[in-house]
Amino acid sequence: MRPLNPKNKEEILAIVIPLFAGAGYSGVSMRTVAEKVGVTPAAIYHHFSDKQTLYLAAMAQAFVDKADSLEKILSNGAAPEKRLAQFVARFCELLYNDNDFSTLIQREIMDGDKSRLQFLATEVFDNLFQGVIKLCQELDPQDDPYLLAISLIGIVMYHFQIAVLKPYLPYSKGDHSDPQVVAQHVTRFMLQGLKTC
Numbered sequence: 001m002r003p004l005n006p007k008n009k010e011e012i013l014a015i016v017i018p019l020f021a022g023a024g025y026s027g028v029s030m031r032t033v034a035e036k037v038g039v040t041p042a043a044i045y046h047h048f049s050d051k052q053t054l055y056l057a058a059m060a061q062a063f064v065d066k067a068d069s070l071e072k073i074l075s076n077g078a079a080p081e082k083r084l085a086q087f088v089a090r091f092c093e094l095l096y097n098d099n100d101f102s103t104l105i106q107r108e109i110m111d112g113d114k115s116r117l118q119f120l121a122t123e124v125f126d127n128l129f130q131g132v133i134k135l136c137q138e139l140d141p142q143d144d145p146y147l148l149a150i151s152l153i154g155i156v157m158y159h160f161q162i163a164v165l166k167p168y169l170p171y172s173k174g175d176h177s178d179p180q181v182v183a184q185h186v187t188r189f190m191l192q193g194l195k196t197c
Helices: 006-023 030-037 041-047 051-074 080-097 099-111 114-124 126-139 145-161 179-196
Strands: none
Touching (some): 006 030, 051 099, 051 114, 080 145, 126 145
């Protein structure tokens, strides 16, 4: 076993993200993490005081680079309709290319652990969600921006959550899981819906 130094914290997180995505919070032990990383459990505890701390750090790490690119789109000063299209396109691309992130969120919602959900809401998703709320207010000042933001995020995420089922559903086409096709559909759907409200 090799000793860890502080620069390896990110390496630990990169290894545990797919572990937690695959087995969930309760399905991963600190001993398993140590084995996968190739260190002793004590070395893991040197960086993370307990499994919950490690898990929350992994969730934050899985989201941090995604949040930056999405937040830049939301605040780039373009017209709201253009920002919506850019945001949806980027969000679709991120979900398509990183199944671990989407799976982590699904698992956390299914587990329903209040303290971890609170952490995600306030420490991980807050800034991005605030940006989506502002965009929704600009798109339709008459609608409830919270519900509109939840609908937007939910529609995008669901397309990728059921990607494995899509090919077996009637009328499925090969490009129905393509992130560009999904992004164009969701953007068009949202804008048409806002016009008819």
